[in-house]
Amino acid sequence: MRATVIYGPNDIRVEQVPDAAVRTPTDAVVRVVLACICGSDLWAYRGVAKRQPGQRIGHEFLGVVEATGSGVTSVKVGDLVVAPFVWSDGVCDFCRAGLQTSCPHGGFWGEPGSDGGQGEAVRVPYADGTLVKLPAEAAGDERLLTAMLALSDVMSTGHHAALAARVRPGATVAVVGDGAVGLCGVLAARRLGAEQIIALGRHTDRTDIARAFGATDVVAERGDAAIAAVKELTKGQGAQAVLEAVGTEESMRTAISIARDGGAVGYVGVPHGGSAGVDIGQMFGRNVALGGGVAPARAYIPELLADVLDGTIDPSPVFDRSVSLEQVPDGYRAMDERTALKVRITF
Amino acid sequence: MRATVIYGPNDIRVEQVPDAAVRTPTDAVVRVVLACICGSDLWAYRGVAKRQPGQRIGHEFLGVVEATGSGVTSVKVGDLVVAPFVWSDGVCDFCRAGLQTSCPHGGFWGEPGSDGGQGEAVRVPYADGTLVKLPAEAAGDERLLTAMLALSDVMSTGHHAALAARVRPGATVAVVGDGAVGLCGVLAARRLGAEQIIALGRHTDRTDIARAFGATDVVAERGDAAIAAVKELTKGQGAQAVLEAVGTEESMRTAISIARDGGAVGYVGVPHGGSAGVDIGQMFGRNVALGGGVAPARAYIPELLADVLDGTIDPSPVFDRSVSLEQVPDGYRAMDERTALKVRITF
CATH class of the missing domain: 3.40.50.720 (NAD(P)-binding Rossmann-like Domain)
Incomplete structure (x- = not known):
């Protein structure tokens, strides 16, 4: 599959990488429908936040479940889902308290050994704790999908x-x-x-x-x-x-x-x-x-999603440019040069 | 009257100073019954916090109202009262919100031009906003008086x-x-x-x-x-x-x-x-x-006082030594050398 990889400051590439796959019973694989570039990705792009050369990048995505491990019960193949910008097990003290960012089994998309959000598919650890199901009928509504993508990070x-x-x-x-x-x-x-x-x-x-x-x-x-x-x-x-x-x-x-x-x-x-x-x-x-501090987006998505679905809030206007996956390096440049506010990646 | 004056690091003296007196209609004069030395007074004593030579010191006291200005309505001569460690007008937005430490007319006992708490009497600006009346029958109960003195700062x-x-x-x-x-x-x-x-x-x-x-x-x-x-x-x-x-x-x-x-x-x-x-x-x-941050003691005293009076809390054990006014320099030394936890000043 194709995914975004960071090699160093100002060096973002889209490359062939191993296909995302279920590795443990609690994993799911999500085929990405929409992703985006975050202002915080620029810290890595500018070299202020260190990354290992070859690390994946991107932590905001929404897509369709393509495969699930045997232990996954809350989502099934074909479900439309959004991921918060960290994964979490959903069962520990912190997850139950709504502070999923402190989950001892949690992690950040793109950290070494994990998939990043800016790619064709993502292996999602602890799918039950991490993913939030979206209404299937939203699939055809681009504005609504874009608004729901914002829940993965910026709106939360x-x-x-x-x-x-x-x-x-x-x-x-x-x-x-x-x-x-x-x-x-x-x-x-x-x-x-x-x-x-x-x-x-x-x-x-x-x-x-x-x-x-x-x-x-x-x-x-x-x-x-x-x-x-x-x-x-x-x-x-x-x-x-x-x-x-x-x-x-x-x-x-x-x-x-x-x-x-x-x-x-x-x-x-x-x-x-x-x-x-x-x-x-x-x-x-x-x-x-x-x-x-770091927002426990997973705790907020259900509540904010309800308000996105009924039209109370619509964060979609924060996205002012769209690129294809292959154009992602251009998207980083545009955000770095402030010619774009937030770049959406369509697949 | 006699009062404590700071001249510089390690130089605390008890001296003759002008009598405390009503200067404006909102003032009261309180004859001090109990006062004490605060851990924060040691910052001045050690020279870490700067003071002008000759400045008064001490910000915790309890006593009897000796005189009131014509505009004072909430306390009268003879009332037993406790003062929080800052004075405040009692009527501004911040006072009404319970953040009397941000009162634009507020001030800290001992600041230039004001009396300090470690003296025989104190001119209290904005007496209605500042002082809290205590039950007269407490006057004879030394333990209770000591517990109420703690409300002026440390307990609050x-x-x-x-x-x-x-x-x-x-x-x-x-x-x-x-x-x-x-x-x-x-x-x-x-x-x-x-x-x-x-x-x-x-x-x-x-x-x-x-x-x-x-x-x-x-x-x-x-x-x-x-x-x-x-x-x-x-x-x-x-x-x-x-x-x-x-x-x-x-x-x-x-x-x-x-x-x-x-x-x-x-x-x-x-x-x-x-x-x-x-x-x-x-x-x-x-x-x-x-x-x-700096505690709005004035906001808390009424609530804490009720619990002191009914015996729910008794902070008096934090005072482990008593000195007379003339012995105040010894009290500072004892607290500085940590041979005393908190020194009470009796009059």
Whole structure:
């Protein structure tokens, strides 16, 4: 089969690899229908996050079950399914508590020895714990499929940020970052009842999506000017809930600075190094809390899926370009150069 | 009147100072009956936290109202009252939300221009917002007075840590630090229904108090050995709620390390410098949240006072030495040398 392989910085290839196959009774094989490229894949593409040369890549996919191990009971051949961006056994203490990202048997698509999501098929470990069945009739609805693909990571991650930031009905919310996760964070905040949602971002094509997703205000400034602008929009007090969806020192510093005293920052941007902009002295005096991390998408997919199916939320606009599998290297380039927001891969 | 004044590192004196007096209609003057020395006063004593030479010091006191400004309505001359460790106006958005430490008119006892708690009397700004009336009949009960004095800071701060760490009924809790705040954190965690409470501390006289306050286990090790010991006591998973009551890099690192995935660290130890041991990379992957900060004692005193009065909690054992006002410099020395846990000042 064909799959995306990373060899090093800026070196993404689509190659012939061994066919995905059931290896243990709890495995399933999913034939991929839709996949995509994540902002976090760019950390590997840019060489900031290390990968072994020849490692698979991609952690968001949706497809049809092609084979199941003898122990798989929750999905069967022919089922349309979506996978969260980590697999998990579904039965351990953490899985049952809804923190599947801490499952001791869990793993991340593309890690050495596993298939990545950006390929024709994927061996799914712990299929019962990992996969979520989608309605078969969705198969012909491209917009709906695209919206459901967002559940594998960006929509679930935006929701995680909103929960960690303690978004409540009526809350004043700020979202740092206009990437796909930040935009989904806007959508998640609106879904949770936020009244004022301030989107921080410089790209009008993206902040236009933010407005469509429910942002009431847009702040295009950065750094101190952004902090001042958010204060101005919030009677000098800052936002009760701040979603940090970038993962740089500057974005974290901004997020903490624009949080209202007693408020919370929900961070889902992958931090790169040390304290990552966290100023504990500032947090202490103002009682600003910090929560979040890697999103347990598996826990959120059923709830968010229901809202996608009934039209309450539609995250599909975060995908602004489509490529074929063979064009995936072009997709990485486009996202790296910011000419695309989020690239969908069709099969 | 006589009051404690700090001139520099290790230079605490008791001197003649101008009498406390009502200056604005919202002031009251409280004649101090009991005060004490705080672990955080030692940061100033040791020169780590800067003070202007001649600044007053002390932020925990209980006493009798001696005079009130014309605008004060909630307390009257002769009332027995306790003060939280910051004053606040009681009417702003933050005060009404229970975050009096962020009151724009608030301040900290002993800051330049204000009286400190370690003196014969204190001018209390915003008396209506600040002071909490105590039952007059408590005046003759030394143990009860001492327990109520703990509400001004350490008991309220321990409670704040427990709330920030999200202690729930049945929870597994760890408390880093065997100072007065850590011990009060144990008491607060038990009060909130924690099932297992692991106290980390090396001083058996202190951990004995922790056990009396509800600790089910004591870990005397530090650093990696402490982390291993807590893991061992928690089936390898760590504590769901961790109270950090020290404020050093090592204690914060320990606190984050012993938190269970998905758990929270409630920190109230005053951080000294930068990231203060916060490893965001470790927090991210394990979804460990961090909350807390300076405790809004004013918000908690009424609730905790009720439990002190009915005997549900008794924090008085954290005071293990008493001095007169003139002996306050000896009290600082004793706490600095760790021959006293918390020193009470009687008048």
